[in-house]
Amino acid sequence: MPVTVVRFNLVEPGATPASLSARYRAALEMAAYADDRGITTVQTEEHHGVANNWLPSPFAFAGAVFGATRHIAVTVSAVIGPLHDPLRLAEDISVLDLLSGGRLITVAGIGYRPEEYALFDVDWKRRGRLQDELLETVLKAWTGEEFEYRGRTVRVTPRPFSDPHPLLLVGGSSKAAARRAARLGLPFFPSAHLPELEAYYKDRLIEYGTEGWTMMPSAVTPLLHIAEDPDRTWAEYGEYFLHEARTYASWQSAEIRSAVKSAATTVDELRAEGVYRILTPDECVAQGLDNHVLHPLSGGMPVDEGWRSLHLFCENVLPRLKDLEG
Template identity: 95%
Template sequence: MPVTVVRFNLVDPDAAPASLSARYKAAVEMAAYADDRGITTVQTEEHHGVANNWLPSPFAFAGAVFGATRHIAVTVSAIIGPLHDPLRLAEDIAVLDLLSGGRLVTVAGIGYRPEEYALFDVDWKRRGALQDELLETVLKAWTGEEFAYRGRTVRVTPRPFSDPHPLLLVGGSSKAAARRAARLGLPFFPSAHLPELEAYYKERLIEYGTEGWTMMPAAETPLLHIAEDPDRAWAEYGGHFLHEARTYASWQSGDIRSAVKSAATTVDELRAEGVYRILTPDACVEQGLDNFVLHPLSGGMPIDEGWRSLHLFCENVLPRLKDL
């Protein structure tokens, strides 16, 4: 059966606090509904200081999802590693791992927006060294043993539920990220379909004498919305997809490679491009994808429309995927 994902970044342009609160609560309720229907994963991410309220605190959101669900995994893809205190991050992930019984997946990248580093007064030029320190520290912290950290001896408790430690992947689209993952014996999560980078990672595993594996996006990883009448849905809601696409594109320089990258400037261009797809249930099944990523609240999508999409997917698509 293909992997099924419900993605949430809680974008809501110019939302009043009450509206944003309703969106957060709806996302948790949607996660519980998805869990009951057998969807594989909730995926979320981290960005800071964005005018459209992009989710800045994915672990807090993950905790709410775990409290409302029993089986579904939460993948945080990705955190901006150098913006986190290593010891506190080790604690937070350990607690979530215990609460969820091992359902948390964390992808650690270094980000690509200098303004996020500036917000937290973190040196952009030191991001590689800070990422190395972060990953090395959390791996030591999760042993529950004492270790040397910044010139002193520390011990982090509690130990996580997962053995030997919670699932932690190194994300990125650079050779430096692949080397970092291989050196530490951690799985690698390329930010796009990059077979040549996967091959480089495997070569470095041999060089370092470590073991690891790759979780790489497929060549096609569209963001999906399900509707009985796609023409009507594009006309009424296409602006929400375009808002998110344009926001994301504005952050990406030419050397950034991403599984979700749009050059569209109009709704018609976005529809033709295929990065975002509004499909009928039948058309969705016919996509034949390895990963079905539903994005029910994209770009401030009205909550009722998000529920319609999720219901159509769970009731009219998901049962048919189980036979594939």
Template identity: 95%
Template sequence: MPVTVVRFNLVEPGATPASLSARYKAAVEMARYADDRGITTVQTEEHHGVANNWLPSPFAFAGAVFGATRNVAVTVSAVIGPLHDPLRLAEDIAVLDLLSGGRLVTVAGIGYRPEEYALFDVDWKQRGRLQDELLETVLKAWTGEEFRYRGRTVRVTPRPFSDPHPLLLVGGSSRPAARRAARLGLPFFPSAHLPELEAYYKERLVEYGTEGWTMMPAAETPLLHIAEDPDRAWAEYGTHFLHE
């Protein structure tokens, strides 16, 4: 079955609370419409403190989409892992996995904007270590068993719906990201078409004795917009295409 995706970042430069509220509600209705017509995936992602009002809370949005749909998956691509508390993120993803019956897909990246780390008072230079801790923690948390976390014994409940755990991919376009995914036996999602990085990931799978797969973006991202009057369509939508 082909994967068909609609993507929402919910940006609106110069928005008012009323206009953003209308935009968010429209996005949920569009997701419902897409679900009724066989679209397989709604994709969204997080950014913080952006002047164009980019969506900062993709899991809250995912919950609204799940409440309005029956079949469509929601892919959060990507969540900026080091900005999240590992235990709370494990809980939030588990609850969404339970609510949706396993329709949540999470891609964990480390981001590329130091100002987002500054906003949450997280050390940019520690992002690799924090990402390792986050991924290791959520995987342990989803077992429902006790484990050691920052010097204490913890247990996270409830267990998610998906077995052995909700679909979690490691995002990134660097060798450390590929190595991290291979070490943990998680799928790898490069943010660009990088066959050499996929090859490196597969080599590390062999090294670590783990299993995984790659979700590789296409080499080019085509745009096809059907219009009876291309000039009029470009005048109306062109700035949005260019922004995207």
């Protein structure tokens, strides 16, 4: 069956603490509902200091999801590695791996917003070296053995559940990211459909004598919203998708390659692009996608509308995808 994902970034422009709390709790209820119906993955992400309240703490959210579910995986895509203390990150991921029985997937990127580095007083120019240190450190930490770290001997406990360690991928769209993944023998997660970068990564695996694999987005991986009347839904809720698309666009320079990248400035332009798609259940099945990424609360979408989308997907799309697989 195609991979099925429910994505949450918990954006809500103009939120109050009460409304944002309700949104967070709704997301957990949605995750539990998705888990019960066989959706494979919850995807979340990390951004800091964003006016629309973008989720800054993906691992805290992942822990809550694990507490509310039994089977579903959580992919943090991506954690901004250089903003984290390596030893503390190793501990946090290890604890989540133990709590979930190995359901956490972490994609480590270096980010693309200098403002986030400034917020935490981290040197933007050192991000590559900091990422190298972080990845090398967490891999050593998860052995449970003593190792040298910044001139002293340290040991991190507890060891994680997963053997040899929790699933950790290196994310990015640069050759430097591909080299980093290959050198460490870690899987590579290109941020867009980049076959030439995948080939470069495979060449570097040979060069370094390491083993790895690629988890690359499909050439077409739209963000989905399911509705019985797409025309009406675009008219009523299109501004929420546009808000998120414009937020992303404001962060991404020309050289950034991303599976979610839009040049739209109006709802009509956004609809024509196809990065965000509002589909009927029949249209969704007919797309024949390898990955179905549902984004029920996109851009601060009202929770009730998010539930309508999720219900339609789970009740009218997911069973048919299973039938096609059978």
